[in-house]
Amino acid sequence: MSFWEYVAGRHTQLLIDTYQHASAVFQCMVLATLIGVLVGVLTYRSEWVGNLATATTATILTIPSLAMIGLLIPIVGLGVAPTVVALTLYGLLPIVRNAVVGLRGVDPTLVDAAKGIGMSRVARLVKVELPLAWPPILTGIRVATQMLMGIAAIAAFASGPGLGNEIFRGIASLGSANALNQVLAGTLGIVILALLFDAAYVLIGRLTIPRGIRA
Amino acid sequence: MSPREEQHRQDERPPGEHEVGGLAFRDEVRGGEREEEPPAPPSRQQRRITWQKATFLPFVLLVALLATWLWFRGARLDSIAHQAVDDGKVWMALRQHIYLTAVSTFFVLIIAIPLGIALTRAKLRKATPVAVGVANLGQAVPALGLLVLLVIWLGVGAKAAIIGMIIYAVLPVLANTIAGLQAIDPTLTEAARGVGMSPMGVLTKVELPLAVPLILAGVRNALVLNVGTATLATFGGGGGLGDLISAGIVTQRMPVLILGSVLTVALALLVDWLASLAELLLRPRGLEGTT
Numbered sequence: 098m099s100f101w102e103y104v105a106g107r108h109t110q111l112l113i114d115t116y117q118h119a120s121a122v123f124q125c126m127v128l129a130t131l132i133g134v135l136v137g138v139l140t141y142r143s144e145w146v147g148n149l150a151t152a153t154t155a156t157i158l159t160i161p162s163l164a165m166i167g168l169l170i171p172i173v174g175l176g177v178a179p180t181v182v183a184l185t186l187y188g189l190l191p192i193v194r195n196a197v198v199g200l201r202g203v204d205p206t207l208v209d210a211a212k213g214i215g216m217s218r219v220a221r222l223v224k225v226e227l228p229l230a231w232p233p234i235l236t237g238i239r240v241a242t243q244m245l246m247g248i249a250a251i252a253a254f255a256s257g258p259g260l261g262n263e264i265f266r267g268i269a270s271l272g273s274a275n276a277l278n279q280v281l282a283g284t285l286g287i288v289i290l291a292l293l294f295d296a297a298y299v300l301i302g303r304l305t306i307p308r309g310i311r312a
Numbered sequence: 313m314s315p316r317e318e319q320h321r322q323d324e325r326p327p328g329e330h331e332v333g334g335l336a337f338r339d340e341v342r343g344g345e346r347e348e349e350p351p352a353p354p355s356r357q358q359r360r361i362t363w364q365k366a367t368f369l370p371f372v373l374l375v376a377l378l379a380t381w382l383w384f385r386g387a388r389l390d391s392i393a394h395q396a397v398d399d400g401k402v403w404m405a406l407r408q409h410i411y412l413t414a415v416s417t418f419f420v421l422i423i424a425i426p427l428g429i430a431l432t433r434a435k436l437r438k439a440t441p442v443a444v445g446v447a448n449l450g451q452a453v454p455a456l457g458l459l460v461l462l463v464i465w466l467g468v469g470a471k472a473a474i475i476g477m478i479i480y481a482v483l484p485v486l487a488n489t490i491a492g493l494q495a496i497d498p499t500l501t502e503a504a505r506g507v508g509m510s511p512m513g514v515l516t517k518v519e520l521p522l523a524v525p526l527i528l529a530g531v532r533n534a535l536v537l538n539v540g541t542a543t544l545a546t547f548g549g550g551g552g553l554g555d556l557i558s559a560g561i562v563t564q565r566m567p568v569l570i571l572g573s574v575l576t577v578a579l580a581l582l583v584d585w586l587a588s589l590a591e592l593l594l595r596p597r598g599l600e601g602t603t
Contacts, residue, residue, distance in 0.1 A: 159584045160577050161540035167557040167573030171566050247454035251544070255561060264457055267464075268547050277464050284457025291452035 103278035111263065115286050118259030122245045122294070125181055129188030130238055136189070137196025137234075138222065147197045154190035162187065162248045166255045180249065180257030187248055188241040195237030199230030232306050239298045246291040250283070260286045369585045373578050380574045384567055393565040397556070406575060408551035412470065412542040413535065413583065416477035420534045424482045425527060428489025429515065440490060447483040455480050455541050463548030473550030477541045484537065485530040492526030493519055521596050528594060532587035539580045553579065 104111060140147040157165075162183060169179035203226050211225045253261025263283030267276045389397070431440050459476035466472040496519055504518045520527075546554030553576045560569025 156581065159536050159580050161543045161580055163540075163543040163554055163557050164573040164576035164580070167560065167569050168577070170561065171570060175561075243451055246452070247456065250454040250456045254558070261454075261456065264454075264460055265547075268460055271464070271468070277461075280457060280460045280464060284454060284461060287454045287457060288452050292449075295452070 100278050100281055103275065104282055107282070111282055111286065114258075114260045114263055114283075115290065118246075118249055118261075118287065119290050119294075121177075121180060121184065121258050122242060122249050122290075125184035125245060126188055126238065126242050128181075129185045129241060130192055130234075132185070133189045133192030133237070134196050134227075134234060136193050137200055138227075141197045141200040147201070151194050151197055154193045157186050158190040162251050163254070166252055170255055175256045177258060179255045180252040180259075183252060184245050184249060188245055191237035191240040191244075192234060193237075195233040196230065199233035200226055202233070203229045228307055229310060232302070232310065235298065235302050235306070239295060242294050242298070243291055246287050246294070250287055260290075369581060373581060376574065377578055380571065384571050387567040389567060390565075392563050393568050397568060397571065402556065402571065402575070405551065405553045405555050405572070406579070408470070408545075408555075409539070409542050409553045409576070409579060412474060412477065412545055412550065412552050413538045416474050416481065416538045416542070417531075417535050419474075419478045420481045420485055420538070421531060423478070424485035424530070424534075425489050427482075428486050428493065429520075431486075432490055432493040433511075440494075444487055444490060447487040450479075450483040453480075456544055456547070459541070459544050459548055468549035470545065470550045472548050473542070473545035473552075476548075477538050477545075480541055481534040481537045485534045488526055488530030488533065489523070492523035492530075495526070496522045525591070525595055528587075528591045532584065532591060535583050535587050536580065539576075539583050543576055 136150050140150040165183050165186070166179050169182055173179050173182060207225060207229070208221055211221045216224065249257065249259050250261035250264060253259055253265055260283045263286070264280050267279030267283065270276045270279070427443075430436055431443050455476070458480060459473060462472040462476045462479075466475065500522070501514055501518055504514045509517065542550075542552045543554035543557065545552045546558045553572050556568055556572025557576065560566065560572055
């Protein structure tokens with residue numbers, strides 16, 4: 098059976114896996130972005146705490162994803178739960194780091210000016226600091242998404258959702274005629290998803306980065 | 313006080329001039345335009361690690377490993393769990409893991425660094441954006457899929473795993489090396505050429521020493537990536553600590569799973585720590601305090 102015949106024959110299953118992969122990565126990215134930006138906002142003002150947040154998330158990233166999932170299984174069990182926790186944790190690092198760096202990089206004279214025209218602390222943060230720090234944060238989100246695409250594939254080993262299942266089905270039937278088709282379908286599916294997400298982020302960047310600070 | 317503020321206060325001097333000790337100093341004017349204030353130094357400064365920080369991690373790891381070992385001794389293992397860990401299997405998995413990581417990292421370095429240097433030479437400079445683009449595109453390929461495809465192609469075993477790890481880690485190290493060499497102030501290389509250095513001299517005496525921090529960061533990156541990817545070698549019969557983790561998951565034996573995971577985490581953190589020490593010791597003195 099050729100690859101295209103395989104894809105045509107199994108397109109329902111493949112589409113379900115693709116959808117679940119994209120949806121898992123997307124939802125975990127939303128979660129990681131919310132938590133990451135919040136951590137960034139809470140920690141960037143203090144040199145010490147900000148560096149601690151960055152160092153902690155960097156340590157998490159050093160942990161191999163299979164080992165992380167292995168440690169999560171005894172705590173949260175198999176299935177969707179370890180996938181979501183692992184993906185969110187790994188997604189945090191680039192976002193926290195870039196949020197801290199971005200927020201610290203905002204020109205203090207601009208914040209001063211905002212204070213001068215009577216903006217409150219929250220208004221300064223929401224209207225001045227975060228928009229200026231948004232481009233690096235968005236870059237962090239892009240990097241994180243790309244990484245999560247691959248980690249989500251590994252999470253399928255712990256009965257997680259997504260295209261990783263296709264790859265693991267191929268491993269299980271290693272040597273059979275369909276093994277290559279299954280692994281290829283899973284891998285190419287993830288590559289396509291990663292590229293589509295990346296394109297979406299470029300578009301989001303165009304739409305959300307204020308014109309004045311566009312590179 | 314920034315030069316601009318100073319300027320406002322000293323109305324008696326024409327713009328661009330400062331008074332220091334009664335003498336007028338004129339700002340350098342380039343191209344008829346006043347130079348912008350220098351960009352603020354990057355706030356993410358990788359400062360030198362203090363020795364307290366450097367000993368903290370191994371200490372924590374030692375405690376964690378000791379705790380895991382004591383717990384594992386006390387845990388009740390049935391025959392299936394025994395099968396996964398007896399006969400020195402844990403030791404062997406650990407050794408295999410280190411072997412996979414070391415071999416692949418070695419090849420990554422001897423491929424990526426010379427390639428990065430070659431791609432930034434004048435003759436090949438046109439190919440640089442292509443290489444960076446390929447490197448970025450390659451990041452979209454999941455490590456698991458790449459590894460398994462190689463296993464199907466080359467057969468089960470450590471060879472496929474090592475090749476997969478090399479391909480996967482070459483790209484980021486290559487990108488790092490290129491970025492490091494491109495980030496060098498062109499006036500420095502120009503000056504080196506100006507004093508009569510040969511292209512080889514410029515490369516070895518100026519460019520490479522200046523790119524060392526970024527290249528070392530790439531090496532560390534490669535090591536950490538490879539320790540992680542080596543866990544996936546188990547899916548292609550390549551061995552390593554992934555064997556323990558997958559055996560633990562498949563047979564639902566938590567002690568095996570936890571032992572494998574803790575060992576993997578400890579190894580990854582230890583390798584990262586060693587690489588950070590290497591970064592600390594090998595960084596040229598003149599570049600301390602810079603990123």
